[in-house]
Amino acid sequence: GAGQFPTTGRRGQRMGASMGATREIWPCADGFVSFGLRGGPSRAHNFDILLAQMGRDRINTASWEGRDWLRFNAAALTAEELADIERPLSEFFALHSMTDLYDLAVATNLMLAPANGAAEIIAGTQLAARNFFTALDGSAALPARFAIRRGATGGDDGNEAPGPAPVLGAGPVPHWPAIPTSTPSRQRPWADLKLLEFGSGAAGPIASRYFVEQGATVVKVESTKHPDFLRVMSRTEEHGLESSSLFNALNPGKHSVTLNLRNEQGIRLARELLHWADAVIENFAPRAMRKYGLDYTSMITEKPDLVMLSTCLNGQTGPHRDYPGFGGQGAALCGFNYLTGWPDREPIGPFGTITDSLSPRFAAAALAASLLHHRRTGEGAYIDLAQVETGAYSLAPWLLEYGINGCDSTRRGNRHGATAPHGVFPCAGEDRWIAIACWSDEDWLQLALLAGMDSDAYPSLEARLDDSEAIEEHLAQYTRNQDALKLARTLQDLGVEAVPVADFGDLYEDTEQLAAREHFVALERPRTGQFHYERNGYRLENDSGGYATPTPLLGEHTEQVLMRQLGYSADQVAVFRDNGALD
Structure with missing residues (x-):
């Protein structure tokens, strides 16, 4: 992250469908699955399972034979060696459906997960067994809760929806009694915990x-x-x-x-x-x-x-x-993989382990x-x-x-179904970009005038959505010679939502916003030296927050x-x- 930038100098990079040196998202017979081609004690058993399965499918696994999967390190291999290892795995996945592969994973503890769409999530037996969904307004696809809570006497809080969304301003205003406490207000909120x-x-x-x-x-x-x-x-x-x-x-x-x-x-x-x-x-x-x-x-x-x-x-x-x-499988099972990427390509993330x-x-x-x-x-x-x-x-x-409309929307790249233009556009410099979103006709008018585009050619949202590609091409021609930060500030002054796309270095060097909020806390840690810890993204009144000591040694x-x-x-x-x- 950004806190590591002073030590590593790494600004971050896009990984596509990979995590580290190896592919994380793999095409299969009817979709995609998430599987990390990584070794170590928690993952070595994956390769024994897959070798046996590939043998049943008569796949050539010569590149897998004799490898020490406990010490396997994809980053230490050449691109050719890695391709040789990936080839039989790609062939195996291509022969089987998401359902069959996940059934195998559940039966054998294989760390593999399908890139589920909405239909697969709603029909899933695990969520059904935990009463995750409830019915509301004719749909049985309302996520009822994000956790199950129970007390010492047993039983949980149930998953019934309390009712439809309230009408704006209809009340009643909830009231909770004050919490009795002897903690002086000058103490930090969780000081006694x-x-x-x-x-x-x-x-x-x-x-x-x-x-x-x-x-x-x-x-x-x-x-x-x-x-x-x-x-x-x-x-x-x-x-x-x-x-x-x-x-x-x-x-x-x-x-x-x-x-x-x-x-x-x-x-x-x-x-x-x-x-x-x-x-x-x-x-x-x-x-x-x-x-x-x-x-x-x-x-x-x-x-x-x-x-x-x-x-x-x-x-x-x-x-x-x-x-x-791990979170890589969680992102696949809950829908994040399915939704992230371009419509004509494989899912690409989101990067890391989102859950x-x-x-x-x-x-x-x-x-x-x-x-x-x-x-x-x-x-x-x-x-x-x-x-x-x-x-x-x-x-x-x-x-x-x-659940209500039967619409299983999938990957849109950087576009949005309810507004246009909405995307990320190139700017001057190496790998520099700006994110722009127009949420109203007035936003569009301001952007079009600044970029030299014909605003009258697209008088409505529907017209802009229908011709998004042409608008994006014209806008990219304008932005590619602009400084991302200066352009973002100009657009913000016009009321248009725009921000430069920041990398880790940009965040660490942000002397305006993050520094003003004291986001980074520099502490000296025994043996490993100074480290810049990142605070959470909220601040409480009368409490500065932060960390008093570095991460402990074992x-x-x-x-x-x-x-x-x-x-x-x-x-x-x-x-x-x-x-x-x-x-």
Whole structure:
């Protein structure tokens, strides 16, 4: 991201249908699937499954034979070597449908997902089993909720729509009683919150980072023998498990404790931390916390008012709950891949793992609401949040359009179905662009006059939509000799929506907006040096926010937490270590 620009100098680049060195989106018999051609402990089994399947289809897999998939690194291969590996996989996918490939994935834990359209999402058995959709105004395609919430007595909140959208101004205005609190107003909003975090990757850590920024104490339980896979990414000889800039970016201000959850005493310490905490967030696979006896059902017998959130790809229930995957698969399952790209080409993204970034926003909001409910009532709550469901919930208008009108709109490039022109256009300089959107006839008139276009030739939105290609070609001829920032400011002064397309360097060097909001927080981290952490995109009145400390080293606070938070002596901590309880 932009915070890494001072260190790497990388401005970012478009990847198309690839992620890193390899293709992420693959054509199949009736559509597309998402599959990452990457090795490592969490993915090596994929290649055994695919080799067996390709053998059944009599596909030549000579380029796959004898490879160490645990250490496979596509970035270390030549383009020719990579093409040789991709060729049999492309042939295999082309023989099979999205449904058949996903059935294989669910049955074998293959990390592959179909690029679902609205029809596939609405007909899916996993969402149906979790009552994700409800009926409203003649459609059964309304996403009812983005998470399942239940209390200590069992049962969830249900998925019935409370009613149609309200008429503007009809009321009533909701009223909630003030929250009784003894916290002085000068304290940071979450200064008294104690949050315990289990898991790895991005979804859980991003959610808990919201609370860190507003003063919460977050203890992250980790392992040296089974480290967070983000710590393993980009590992170097010099810095080992502290090398990963992505892990570093997601975990500032937290406390790292290393416990051995395969050790009885280690589990007992985890339970004590759970009792110490006001809330718990975890993003393991569904069975992991049950295996350790740290799941919600087990823990509420000891702590009935427990507030806990679990987030994984498909949620804790349903026929596909144990299907493994990351945000790349989540983006395919919930529709983002299907919608992103050009209509005559393959889906191309969006870049990265969108549900890993999207779901933490929902998770943080749900956890905050549950904590405020607990403060009012003393009642605990369990939140079961599926990444795929937060993605589909965000695309509710698209799903409803299909459910009501049968319209399964697909990729439009940069165009918009309700306005024109709407797109991204070249500007002067290397790979410089401007995004422009006209939302009214007046916008169009101002733009046409500035760009020397005949505004009378397209007097209505319908005319502009019908001839979008010609308008875009003319507009591109005008913009390609313009400075993106100067042109954007000129258009903004005319009331036309326009912004330069920024890269990571532009964002970091933005001395006007981001600097004024103190977006970057520079902190010195032991071993790896200074890092520019990025704050979240909101500011609260009377609270500056930010991070007081950098991302912790692995296990950096183990002794401190056990002694200060749990009250153990240094000698007792030493015994725990000797007994293998501290990983």
